[in-house]
Amino acid sequence: MTLRGVHPTASSQGFVLPVVAIAIAVFALSVLTLVSTIDGAATRVARLQDDAAFERRAITAQSRIAFLMATEPLRAGALAVGADRAAPIETPLDPRDRALHLDGRAYATVVEGRTMVVNVQDTAGLLNLNAADHTRLARLIAGVTGDSSAAMRAAASVADYADPDDVRRQGGAEGNDYARRGLPRPRGAPLEDVREVNDVLDWDTLVPEMASRTLFTLTRAAPVDAGLNVNTAPVPVIAAALGVDEGRARQIVQRREAQPVRNADDLAAIAGGGLQSEGLSFAAAPDRMMRVTVRDANPGRAPRRMTTSLVLAENVETPPIGVGPRDISPDPEQRSSDERPEPLPAGGRLPPR
Numbered sequence: 001m002t003l004r005g006v007h008p009t010a011s012s013q014g015f016v017l018p019v020v021a022i023a024i025a026v027f028a029l030s031v032l033t034l035v036s037t038i039d040g041a042a043t044r045v046a047r048l049q050d051d052a053a054f055e056r057r058a059i060t061a062q063s064r065i066a067f068l069m070a071t072e073p074l075r076a077g078a079l080a081v082g083a084d085r086a087a088p089i090e091t092p093l094d095p096r097d098r099a100l101h102l103d104g105r106a107y108a109t110v111v112e113g114r115t116m117v118v119n120v121q122d123t124a125g126l127l128n129l130n131a132a133d134h135t136r137l138a139r140l141i142a143g144v145t146g147d148s149s150a151a152m153r154a155a156a157s158v159a160d161y162a163d164p165d166d167v168r169r170q171g172g173a174e175g176n177d178y179a180r181r182g183l184p185r186p187r188g189a190p191l192e193d194v195r196e197v198n199d200v201l202d203w204d205t206l207v208p209e210m211a212s213r214t215l216f217t218l219t220r221a222a223p224v225d226a227g228l229n230v231n232t233a234p235v236p237v238i239a240a241a242l243g244v245d246e247g248r249a250r251q252i253v254q255r256r257e258a259q260p261v262r263n264a265d266d267l268a269a270i271a272g273g274g275l276q277s278e279g280l281s282f283a284a285a286p287d288r289m290m291r292v293t294v295r296d297a298n299p300g301r302a303p304r305r306m307t308t309s310l311v312l313a314e315n316v317e318t319p320p321i322g323v324g325p326r327d328i329s330p331d332p333e334q335r336s337s338d339e340r341p342e343p344l345p346a347g348g349r350l351p352p353r
């Protein structure tokens with residue numbers, strides 16, 4: 001370039017050099033683009049393979065749960081793996097039983113060399129969104145969000161959405177309130193799916209999205225008078241249902257294994273007094289439907305979980321287990337690093353003891 005102006009012929013060289021430089025640059029750029037396209041495709045293929053491998057392992061883990069459900073005896077709060085099948089459902093767990101608790105606690109099972117974490121939750125242990133009294137739901141929401149006045153409004157609005165009347169509960173919302181906002185009328189009948197709370201007036205502003213996701217895992221949409229299985233309710237549900245703090249709820253969870261809860265008297269025996277259990281309807285046994293969640297213990301950069309439901313047979317003529325639709329979604333929840341899943345009990349009969 002410094003030749004420019006020194007020789008008259010230099011002007012043509014001064015033109016050729018930039019053209020060559022541009023051609024080289026364009027070539028280099030296309031090579032780079034090609035490389036990054038191949039790289040992008042390779043990344044996508046790797047991700048798809050990763051997804052497929054996760055699904056395969058998750059289904060294997062879920063099948064192990066289904067096998068246990070189909071073959072092992074059911075107790076009020078757990079599968080008593082290896083125990084006497086003829087014993088009644090309210091039989092307390094024997095310390096020698098390898099129990100699979102149905103309260104959503106974490107179990108680990110190794111599939112293809114990777115540790116998968118599974119949770120099995122009896123749906124009867126979840127708080128019923130359709131219960132006539134919404135104060136328990138308000139306590140559950142407040143326990144998750146920490147905002148009790150917003151929780152009271154959200155719970156009252158859920159109850160108003162589901163109840164058949166037009167009488168607005170304190171903090172709630174009825175047909176007129178929806179009409180004023182140009183929204184469809186409230187359902188006026190029990191919810192059929194927990195996700196319907198997203199249609200409840202102001203739910204999204206009263207309950208942050210992450211809290212909402214957590215609440216979906218702690219609630220169910222059951223008939224109005226469906227009983228709560230206190231033997232499988234997770235700690236936040238015990239706290240909300242009985243009006244106790246988390247410490248006492250943990251105590252109850254520890255004690256119920258030795259003495260299954262069938263009614264308010266049993267509960268008083270293990271929990272002591274001061275419970276707000278008036279009007280709470282009890283169930284002494286698990287529901288037929290279990291929610292199963294599977295995730296990878298070491299998920300890397302793309303944490304995800306598979307959720308499905310397993311449905312126990314109603315009678316001996318039907319297949320022992322039905323499997324609901326599978327859903328695989330990102331798992332954004334922060335797990336505490338001190339979570340120590342117990343090993344999933346192995347099935348099969350033990351030698352007589």
Ligand SMILES: [Ca+2]
Pocket residue numbers: 159160161163165166167168169174
């Ligand atoms: Ca109402």
